[in-house]
Amino acid sequence: KAGVTQTPRYLIKTRGQQVTLSCSPISGHRSVSWYQQTPGQGLQFLFEYFSETQRNKGNFPGRFSGRQFSNSRSEMNVSTLELGDSALYLCASRNLNNSPLHFGNGTRLTVT
Amino acid sequence: GQQLNQSPQSMFIQEGEDVSMNCTSSSIFNTWLWYKQDPGEGPVLLIALYKAGELTSNGRLTAQFGITRKDSFLNISASIPSDVGIYFCAGHGNAGGTSYGKLTFGQGTILTVHP
Numbered sequence: 001k002a003g004v005t006q007t008p009r010y011l012i013k014t015r016g017q018q019v020t021l022s023c024s025p026i027s028g029h030r031s032v033s034w035y036q037q038t039p040g041q042g043l044q045f046l047f048e049y050f051s052e053t054q055r056n057k058g059n060f061p062g063r064f065s066g067r068q069f070s071n072s073r074s075e076m077n078v079s080t081l082e083l084g085d086s087a088l089y090l091c092a093s094r095n096l097n098n099s100p101l102h103f104g105n106g107t108r109l110t111v112t
Numbered sequence: 113g114q115q116l117n118q119s120p121q122s123m124f125i126q127e128g129e130d131v132s133m134n135c136t137s138s139s140i141f142n143t144w145l146w147y148k149q150d151p152g153e154g155p156v157l158l159i160a161l162y163k164a165g166e167l168t169s170n171g172r173l174t175a176q177f178g179i180t181r182k183d184s185f186l187n188i189s190a191s192i193p194s195d196v197g198i199y200f201c202a203g204h205g206n207a208g209g210t211s212y213g214k215l216t217f218g219q220g221t222i223l224t225v226h227p
């Protein structure tokens with residue numbers, strides 16, 4: 001069974017631009033969560049989607065948004081990029097009923 | 113909000129030694145998870161714990177869910193070079209199904225194993 005797939009693996013953007021990251025969950029997993037990982041703040045929860053609906057949201061500004069499609073694939077978007085948005089963005093999926101999260105290898109975003 | 117304190121921050125050990133790391137929370141957690149992250153990759157699930165007092169093993173790894181539900185530890189026995197990496201504890205404190213995707217993570221323990 002294929003794991004969580006994230007594209008692209010690396011991305012370089014300049015301040016003010018926007019970016020869209022993509023995630024394909026493990027087959028059969030309907031819940032997708034996004035996390036931001038930085039050296040200073042560690043792993044921080046962004047949001048969780050299930051059945052195309054946002055179920056939970058972390059403490060990030062409105063520039064961070066996401067969505068989920070009917071096939072459970074998910075995208076997250078960051079608008080008006082800031083230098084501090086440079087991070088590893090991780091997507092994770094899970095089955096239902098308290099099953100643990102399984103992570104992809106992330107997208108490394110660098111904002112210059 | 114919920115916070116996890118993970119210790120130690122880093123460990124330098126000789127191959128063959130046992131390792132122990134732990135996490136404590138300021139509030140009750142209903143699930144504890146332990147992940148390992150290698151450079152350039154995402155966290156990989158090692159062990160999941162769902163009940164207070166639960167002791168679970170996965171090969172040379174053993175983890176326990178503390179009785180108070182505010183702590184957990186991970187032990188690695190007879191360490192080998194491929195154990196090198198960053199170990200994270202994680203958990204969530206809401207028993208409701210809507211929060212299982214929202215984990216609180218510890219700061220990580222960087223493990224170095226000298227051959």
